[in-house]
Amino acid sequence: MKILIISGTPWDNSNSFGNTFSNLFAGMKNVEIYNISCQNGLSNNNITFKEVQMSDKSVLKSILNPLYDPCWEVEKSNKEIDVNQALSVAAIKKRWTIFFIIRDLIWGIGRWKRSKVLKKLIFEHKPDIIYLPIYASPRMCNIQQYIIKKLGVPVVGHISDDVxxxxxNLSFLGKRYRIHLQKKLKKLINSCEYLEVFAQNMADEYSKKFDIPCFLIGKGVTQEKIASIPPLKKSTNKPLKIIYTGNISQDRYSILHLLGTTIDAHFKGKAVIDIYTQSILPEIMLCELESIDSIELKGAVSGEEVLKIQQSADFLLHAEGFSDKSIFETKMSFSTKIIDYMLSGVPILAVGPSEVNSIAVLQNFDLAAVISNPEDTKNILNDLLNGNVDFNKKRENIIDYLKTYRDLDTIQNGIYNRLSDTLNKQ
Structure with a gap:
């Protein structure tokens, strides 16, 4: 079975897309995976058979030079890849609608449709089916819709966040842009045989909204990894160590500030929050966090170092914001980092609203100590720091949850069988 995946980012195991899709497809038998990436970057995976990339810069260059082919085939050994994505970075960091509109226009008039490299992948290798990660992006919808039309093969959709x-609280222009996007997404989703999603609430809502079958999937783990989850260890840290690793948005800053000030006020000397982040914080946030005695800012560390640091923790912190904007962004997603936390054997402290899928899962299956209401922070921290939370029971619940819902073979077999059944019906 030849499967084509059209992605917004390169297939690199160190980024979110690459990490997730390598987990879903690694070791799957009787498949050849082809990838078209609409951003340039290092290919770092052992999954793909052929990869083609194009980028904002190359598509813009094709407008200025009609003879220039904006697509290229990626060699696995190519370490020297130009990653100059000025427009992309500006659009992502600023979140200004005008940047996205300009980007869409560049791709709309760029000559990527004429690319010989792209045509070779599509027409010479002739994928049997398209497995489509779906994005909140008119540009990606247009690219994917074009390739779907050219290939004329069945399409399966994959959605990890509410797109x-x-x-x-969008501006007038932002709302108009999203309404424009909705029309494109509806057309794209209607071209799919079914959707695979990461959250049950998304499966429920999207199946009704689009009248399409939705199947729940997620990052899988092997039975060997589940069996090797370490037993709960007795802490030797004084004070107890709560570790947060990840980005810090305005909402996550508010949670870290809440926890730190609560510890300072009521549990001083009992716990410290170590924060490891690559985020560049505004000066006012930085000063506020540095003024809290129970918080230590550690800066950025590598992925390998993160795993070692997490093993030194008494509690690993997962945080989702309480604002309307944050709830909207995360309510139908599930952070794959939580699965890594579960496998570490370190107790989990989660803070966030129950409407958010990841918090709901941790709460409903009793996998973590959860603060779902900021007013409960003091009481839950009191139970946590005084040993009144039964984490041995939560460890048993984690093992049961992973075996039941996250078995890698079960997830991969489901994906493969649905793809095969779709092809057999044609």
Whole structure:
């Protein structure tokens, strides 16, 4: 079975897309995976058979030079890849609608459709089916819709976050842009045989909204990894160590600030929060966090170092914001980092609203100590720091949850069988 995956980022195991899709497809038998990436970057995986990339810069260059082919085939050994994505970076960091509109226009008039490299991948290798990660991006919808039309093969959709609903508090231009996006997404989703999603609430909502079958999947783990989850260890840290690793948004800053000030006020000397992040914080946030005695800012570390640091923790912190904007962004997603936390054997402290899928899962299956209401922070921290939370029971629950819902063979077999059944019906 030849499967084509059209992605917004390169297939690199160190990024979110690459990590997730390598987990879903690694070791799957009787498949050849082809990838078209609409951003340039290092190919770092052992999954793909052939990869083609194009980028904002190359598509813009094709407008200026009609003879220039904006696509290229990626060699696995190519370590020297130009990653100059000025427009992409500006659009992502600023979140200004005008940047996205300009980007869409460049791709709309660029000559990527004429690319010989792209045509070779599509027409010479002739994929049997398209497995489509779906993005909140008119540009990606246009590219994917074009390739779907050219290939004329069955399409399966993959959605990891809510891409369709309109976020709160958008500007007039932002709302118009999202309405424009909704029309494209509806057309794209209607071309799919079914959807695979990462959250049950998304499966429920999207199946009704688009009248399409939705199947729940997620990052899988092997039975060997589940069996090797370490037993709960007795802490030797004084004070107890709560570790947060990840990005810090405005909402996550608020949670870290809440926890730190609560510890300072009521549990001083009992716990410290170590924060490891690559985020560049505004000066006012930085000063506020540095003024809290129970918080230590550690800066950025590598992925390998993160794993070692997490093993030194008494509690690993997962945080989701309480604002309307944050709830909208995370309510239908599930952070794959939580699975890594479960496998570490270190107790989990989660803070966030129950409407958010990841918090709901941790709460409903009793996998973590959860603060779902900021007013409960003091009481839950008191139980946590005084040993009144039964983490041995939560460890048993984690093992049961992983065996039941995250078995890698079960997830991969489901993906493969659904793809095969779809092809057999044609």
């Amino acid at each position: 369709y609903n309109i976020p709160p």
